[in-house]
Amino acid sequence: MSSDHSHSHAHGPNDAGKNIAVAxxxxxxxxxxxxxxxxxxxxxxxxxxxxxxxxxxxxxxxxWYLQKISTKKGDSRFxxxxxxxxxxxxxxxxxxxxxxSILIVAESIKRFADPQDTNAAGMVLLSILGIIVxxxxxxxxxxxxxxxxxxxxxxxxxxxxxxxxxMAGGILMHFWDLPFIDPMLSVIIAVWVLFNVYKNLSSTISxxxxxxxxxxxxxxxxxxxxxxxxxxxxHDLHVWTLDxxxxxxxxxxxxxxxxxxxxxxxxxxSLKQIAMHRGIGHVTVEVEFCDxxxxxxxxxxxx
Ligand SMILES: [Zn+2]
Ligand SMILES: [Zn+2]
Ligand SMILES: [Zn+2]
Ligand SMILES: [Zn+2]
Numbered sequence: 001m002s003s004d005h006s007h008s009h010a011h012g013p014n015d016a017g018k019n020i021a022v023a024x025x026x027x028x029x030x031x032x033x034x035x036x037x038x039x040x041x042x043x044x045x046x047x048x049x050x051x052x053x054x055x056x057x058x059x060x061x062x063x064w065y066l067q068k069i070s071t072k073k074g075d076s077r078f079x080x081x082x083x084x085x086x087x088x089x090x091x092x093x094x095x096x097x098x099x100x101s102i103l104i105v106a107e108s109i110k111r112f113a114d115p116q117d118t119n120a121a122g123m124v125l126l127s128i129l130g131i132i133v134x135x136x137x138x139x140x141x142x143x144x145x146x147x148x149x150x151x152x153x154x155x156x157x158x159x160x161x162x163x164x165x166x167m168a169g170g171i172l173m174h175f176w177d178l179p180f181i182d183p184m185l186s187v188i189i190a191v192w193v194l195f196n197v198y199k200n201l202s203s204t205i206s207x208x209x210x211x212x213x214x215x216x217x218x219x220x221x222x223x224x225x226x227x228x229x230x231x232x233x234x235h236d237l238h239v240w241t242l243d244x245x246x247x248x249x250x251x252x253x254x255x256x257x258x259x260x261x262x263x264x265x266x267x268x269x270s271l272k273q274i275a276m277h278r279g280i281g282h283v284t285v286e287v288e289f290c291d292x293x294x295x296x297x298x299x300x301x302x303x
Contacts, residue, residue: 020060020063020064020067021064023060023137023155023156024057024060024061024064026133026137027053027054027056027057027060027155028053028054028057028061030053030130030133030134030159031050031051031053031054031056031057033126033129034046034047034049034050034053034126034130035047035050035054037050037122037126038050040119040122041118041119041120041122041123041126042116042117042118042119043118043119043122043123043166043170043182044104044107044108044111044182044183044186045123045165045166045169045181045182045183045185045186045189046123046126046166047104047107047186048104048108048185048186048187048189048190049159049162049163049166049189051100051101051104051190051193052159052162052189052192052193053159054100055093055096055097055100055193056155056159058093058096059089059090059093060155062089062092062093063086063089065089066082066085066086066089069082069085070082070083070085070086070243080242080248081242083242083243083245083246084242084243086243087204087207087208087243090200090201090204091201091204093200094197094200094201094204097193097194097196097197098194098197100193101190101191101193101194101197104186104189104190105186105187105190107183107186108183108184108186108187108190109183109187111179111182111183111186112180112183115179115180116179117179118173118179118182120170120171120173120174121170121174122170123166123167123169123170123173123182124167124170124171124174126166127163127164127166127167127170128167130159130163130166131160131163131164131167134156134159134160134163135160137156138153138156138157138160158192162189165185165188165189166185169181169182169184169185203244207240207241207242207243207244210240211240212239212240213239213240213241213244213247215278215279216239216247216278216279216280218237218239221237221239221249221274221275221278222234222237224274225237225251225253225271225274228253228267228270228271228274229263229266229267229270230255230256230259230263230264230266230267231253231254231255231256231267232254232255232256232257232290233254234251234252234253234254235251235252235254236250236251236252236286237249237250237251237252238250238251239280246281246282247279247280247281247282248280248281248282248284249275249280249282249283249284250283250284250285250286251271251283251284251285251286252285252286252288253267253268253271253285253286253287253288254288254289254290255267255287255288255289255290256290257289257290257291259289264287267287268285268287271283271285272285
């Protein structure tokens with residue numbers, strides 16, 4: 001693509017990439033700590049959160065990798081560039097998360113039927129550690145502005161919530177004999193993971209089905225294009241998105257009779273300006289004239 005397709009982010013991709021890398025290692029480190037802690041305390045709730053953190057670090061790792069790949073320009077094999085690879089990443093992560101959540105829910109159901117002893121004091125201790133480290137990470141990431149950093153921040157905050165729930169459950173189980181609380185928390189965390197998979201997957205599928213991007217109002221665009229000077233009408237207006245951020249538009253612009261070359265150029269230019277102002281970076285216009293046979297028949301009997 002040419003250099004006029006620019007995106008404005010608060011700061012450079014290197015900065016965002018570094019923050020994602022930090023979040024990736026933090027999450028991965030935590031997943032391992034939780035895996036060990038979950039086995040030691042025999043808490044399926046902590047194991048469920050370990051899996052949640054593992055899933056998060058997997059998506060962070062993929063996002064980190066794609067951050068590098070997606071900036072590659074189009075080549076003779078992938079003429080649109082590599083932005084759509086993020087869709088592949090999100091489908092891969094969704095499959096991993098669905099399989100893992102089902103395994104965890106199955107284990108939790110077994111524990112409802114056959115309650116097991118969990119080390120409640122150990123759960124509380126581990127959750128205090130988790131709240132401190134996760135809280136520090138949330139505080140640090142609060143400054144980040146990019147899409148990716150915001151997503152990372154949301155994950156960190158929900159992790160913080162998970163730890164608070166584990167702490168509350170541990171306290172309850174320490175003072176009362178309530179063994180069902182641990183598998184119950186585990187199922188809640190797994191359902192939360194599945195809910196996020198559903199949200200993520202449905203937006204990925206919308207992109208693959210070439211739905212008009214949510215931040216673009218196509219009837220608004222249509223009206224703005226029609227009011228361009230010396231334009232007669234427009235048709236075949238298509239808007240879709242490569243990855244949810246980089247939008248593509250194509251349209252047929254029918255000019256009035258007896259227009260000059262300059263008027264055509266001006267109309268094309270203002271059409272591109274209107275599209276750019278609405279965040280559409282890649283615009284293709286086919287200009288038609290009213291005396292073109294195909295165009296006039298379309299104009300008289302629009303299908
Ligand atoms: Zn281009
Ligand atoms: Zn998360
Ligand atoms: Zn966690
Ligand atoms: Zn046409």
